[in-house]
Amino acid sequence: MISSILLFLLATLLLVGGSELVSRGTASMARHLSISETMIGMTIIAFSTSSPELLVNVFASAGDYPDIAFGNIIGSNIFNILIITGVIGLLCPFSVKRASVLKLLPFSIITTILFWIIINDVALFGSNHNELSRLDGGILVLGVFQFFLFYIIYQLALSHMKLTGGYALRVPDLLTKPFKEKEAEPEPDDKRGIIYTPVFSTIFFLIGIASLIIGGYLVVNEAVVISRDFGPSHKLLSLSFIAIFTSIPELTFSIITLRRGDNSLAAANLLGSNIFNISFVMGISAFIKPLSFNTALNTDMFILVLTSMMLYFLFSGKRVVKHWEATALIITYLAYLSFIVVRG
Incomplete structure (x- = not known):
């Protein structure tokens, strides 16, 4: 039993370390190609920091552990909103000024609500059981995720054309020509981070x-062993321990970008990760194997939708997230953890 706990902790370290290496490698290669910082934050870094969730869900789906797959994503997204926003708000009151980042807020809420709808087949569509089917996975990956990528490129193009008086920018230029958005503040050179050689990247x-x-693989395997030997449900483990550990890369990146003074990039990573988790990670999980949805998780989904809307209020209007608001977010997450532990 002790060995399972140690292996679980080792596995989480591998996830965090692996995500960090993937982030460094991909971001460095992107900078070699002169891809803009906003694009890197919204896509490459957001997807890289979500790679632990992806790998955990791939093995959870393949092993037929749907509670781990759903709980990991729902718990990770709640952690991202409450803890990451709370921690960076405590370290330094901040506001999000980039228009392209702010416009991701409604998309994040819509994605979360759509996900909630398609997993409640019994109540909404009269099916025999709740399931995230392969068709649902196709909707998420080929529909929502593809639209998400188009949405980012479109918003960046709009921002650029406003600055250039309507110059029609081609998509390849958009990706490879850095530009400052109207709301963005001047970026010092050290914000770009370390650029490694292509070989090291x-x-x-x-x-x-x-x-x-x-x-x-180890996280899923040892979580099942711990659940069997110690009693906590797959749902509890995935919503708490697994979700927290797989979200550490997002938290680390957000703190680093905050120290560099780029609040909008931290928010872009947070929102991009949450959308990626639902649209791509859950979509791929359903492609591997249809996942039965435990209706007990509807309470957690309601909390996720509620916190997503709360994030919209905190970020919209370029208002500053104050210390007391950040503290309230962290306390809310601790209360949520207490709730799921008592619920079991």
């Missing part, structure tokens, strides 16, 4: 992927 990426695969 590739090595980091490959080692990171290997660590993620091993870590993802």
Whole structure:
């Protein structure tokens, strides 16, 4: 039993370390290609920091552990909203000024509500059981995720054209020509971080992927063993321990970007990760194997929708997230943790 706990902790370290290496490798390669910082934050970094959730869900789905798959994503997104926003707000009151980031807020809410709808087949569609089917997975990946990518490119293009007086920018130019949005503040050179050689970037990426695969397999495997030997349900483990550990890369990146003074990039990563978790990670999970949805998780989904709307209020209007609001977010998460532990 002790060995299972130690292996679980080792697996989470592999996930966190692997995500960090993948993030460094991909971000460095993107900078070699002169891809804009906003695009890196919204896509490459957001997807890289969500790679632990992806690998855990791949193995959970393949092993037919739907509660782990759903709980991991729901718990991670709640953690991202309440803890990451709370921590960076405590470290330094901040506001989000980039228009393209702010416009992700309604998209995040709509994605979350759509996900909630398609997993409640019994109540809404009269089916025999609640399931995230392969068709639902196709809607998430080929519909929502693809639209998300288009949405980002479109918003960045709009911002650029406003600055250039309506110059029609081609998509390749948009990706490779950095520009400052109207609301963005001047960016010092050190914000771009360390740029590694292409060889080192590739090595980091490959080692990171290997660590993620091993870590993802061990997390699911040992979580099942711990649940069997100690009694906590798959639902409780995934909503709490697994969700927290797989969200550490997002938290780390957000703190680093905050220290560099780029609040909007931290918010872009948070929102991008949450959308990626639902649209791509859950979509791929359903492709691997249809997942039965435990209706007990509807309470957690309601909390996720509520916190997503709360984030809209906190970020919209370029208002500053104050210390007391950040503290309230953290206290809310601790209360949520207490609730799921008591519920079991």
